[in-house]
Amino acid sequence: MQLDLSNRVALVTGSTRGIGRDIAQTLAECGARVAVTGRDLARAEEVAGAIGPGAGGFAADMADSAGVARLVADVEERIGPIDILVNNAGLTRDNIVVRLKDEDWDEVLNANLRGAFVATRAASRGMMKRRWGRIINISSVVGLMGNKGQANYAASKAGLIALTKSVAKELGSRNVLVNAIAPGFIETEMTESMTADARSGLTAMIPLERLGKPRDVSAMVAFLASEHASYITGQVFVVDGGMVM
DSSP: OOOOOTTOEEEESSOSSHHHHHHHHHHHHTTOEEEEEESOHHHHHHHHHHHOTTOEEEEOOTTOHHHHHHHHHHHHHHTOSOSEEEEOOOOOOOBOGGGOOHHHHHHHHIIIIIHHHHHHHHHHHHHHHHTOEEEEEEOOTHHHHOOTTBHHHHHHHHHHHHHHHHHHHHHGGGTEEEEEEEEOSBOSHHHHTSOHHHHHHHHHTOTTSSOBOHHHHHHHHHHHHSGGGTTOOSOEEEESTTSOO
8 A cells, every 4th residue: 555645744743753753754755745843953954854855844842832833834834734734742741640740740731732732723724724634643542541650641642632533523524634643652762761671561561562663653644644544533543562452
């Protein structure tokens, strides 16, 4: 099956490393022109340059609502109208609830959930007019099952699922499809820092007996962005090796 995204413009938030970078790379390999974003403009431009001439780098702080709206406008001015929005950016400020600070709760919710809302609101207007769009929210399995020490992160990822379903109902009549992906534990810089014992314990929870790879997630993103997914909206796709079932 050939996934053809030529003549499409994709904005992937938080795409200078890890899963986001692989999503940007995969969409570009399918023919899309991709906007790479991160807090560090130089880093975003470096990644965009590595992806290819159709990519562009942009600075973005997803906790800054006005900045996110400007990001969407800048991408549309420099690269073109956004057809595919992937809300991937996210951060963690882990602690158990009794020790969790207000500012850590707010920072995570603002970056992971409000940033996605603002980007969706800004990008969906053009999608509605053109009657074609794909919005893909990168949630997490912890948004489905919770996780000790991650109440703020899990709440933000659960909120993304509710946002997905609500916006899917609002935009379906305009052929703007909205779906979410809930990755499990994926091999990134975050999991590389785990101890061997922690990694072994984690792997034992996964029926496929391995952590996922960024390409496991980005392949699903590319599929949902393609015409092959034209009758799918408002769904959550769990990519976790069978850990949550």
